[in-house]
Amino acid sequence: xxxxxxxxxxxxxxxxxxxxxxxxxxxxxxxxxxxxxxxxxxxxxxxxxxxxxxxxxxxxxxxxxxxxxxxxxxxxxxxxxxxxxxxxxxxxxxxxxxxxxxxxxxxxxxxx
Amino acid sequence: xxxxxxxxxxxxxxxxxxxxxxxxxxxxxxxxxxxxxxxxxxxxxxxxxxxxxxxxxxxxxxxxxxxxxxxxxxxxxxxxxxxxxxxxxxxxxxxxxxxxxxxxxxxxxxx
Numbered sequence: 001x002x003x004x005x006x007x008x009x010x011x012x013x014x015x016x017x018x019x020x021x022x023x024x025x026x027x028x029x030x031x032x033x034x035x036x037x038x039x040x041x042x043x044x045x046x047x048x049x050x051x052x053x054x055x056x057x058x059x060x061x062x063x064x065x066x067x068x069x070x071x072x073x074x075x076x077x078x079x080x081x082x083x084x085x086x087x088x089x090x091x092x093x094x095x096x097x098x099x100x101x102x103x104x105x106x107x108x109x110x111x112x
Numbered sequence: 113x114x115x116x117x118x119x120x121x122x123x124x125x126x127x128x129x130x131x132x133x134x135x136x137x138x139x140x141x142x143x144x145x146x147x148x149x150x151x152x153x154x155x156x157x158x159x160x161x162x163x164x165x166x167x168x169x170x171x172x173x174x175x176x177x178x179x180x181x182x183x184x185x186x187x188x189x190x191x192x193x194x195x196x197x198x199x200x201x202x203x204x205x206x207x208x209x210x211x212x213x214x215x216x217x218x219x220x221x222x223x
Contacts, residue, residue: 004154031209043155043200043213056210091154097209100145101202103154 002026006092006104014112018080021107024073025094033101034067034077035091043091049075082111116144116184116201116214124220131188133217135201136181144177145202145211146186155200158186193223 005024013019025032033048047057052069060067064083069075079086087110093101116137125131135144143162147155159175161168161184168175174187188195198216 033211035213042215045210045212048210050209056208093155095209098143100157100160101155101211103147103156105152105154 004092004094004102004104006090006107008107009105010108010110012110012112013082015083016081017111018078019082019086019109019111021077021090021092021109023075023077023092023104025075025092026102027073029094029096029102030072031095031097031101032069032075033093033095034075035093036088037091037106038088046077084111087111116203116212118199118201118214118217120217121215122218122220124222125191127191127193127221127223129191131191131195131219131221133186133199133219135184135186135214137184137201137203138182141179141203143204144184146173146175146184147200147202147213149198149200149216151197158199188219191219191221193221195219196221 007022030051034046035043037043046059047067048055049069067077089106089108091103091106093103095101116135119134145160146158148158149155159170161175161177172189177184198218200213200216202211202213204211
């Protein structure tokens with residue numbers, strides 16, 4: 001079975017640019033999670049969806065961050081405008097209710 | 113926050129030795145999970161233990177859960193160099209399927 005697929009794997013862009021991260025969850029999973037991982041703050045939950053509906057976005061750092069899930073097989077996390085402090089590894093994960101999460105390999109984002 | 117916290121932050125052992133990592137959390141949980149992360153990769157699920165379970169085994173892994181002490185431990189027996197990775201515990205908010213991850217234990221197994 002294909003796992004969670006994230007793209008791009010690496011993104012380097014200049015401050016102020018719009019960044020879009022993409023995620024394809026495992027087919028049949030109805031929960032999708034976006035995390036950010038940094039050395040300083042560890043793994044932080046940004047937002048999660050159930051059946052394509054955002055359930056909790058309390059971890060989204062500020063209005064520059066937005067996430068959508070237009071259908072069961074695709075989600076995006078957008079940062080506009082991007083800042084150097086947004087540099088991190090962003091992970092997407094999917095799961096069924098009360099079951100382990102399956103993570104993608106992440107997008108390593110560097111904002112110059 | 114229900115965030116789990118792992119202890120120790122780093123652990124270095126010789127191949128063949130056992131490795132024990134601990135996780136403490138703050139409030140009631142529905143289940144607790146352990147994950148492994150190899151450098152540059154996503155997290156991989158190892159074991160899920162529910163609040164009404166006390167111990168669970170999977171191959172060389174043994175997880176215990178003490179809800180009275182709000183703590184869990186992960187034991188890796190007969191460690192191998194390939195076990196070198198960071199290990200995280202994750203605890204959920206009851207009925208919300210929302211998980212908090214600790215800061216992890218970085219395990220180095222020397223050949």
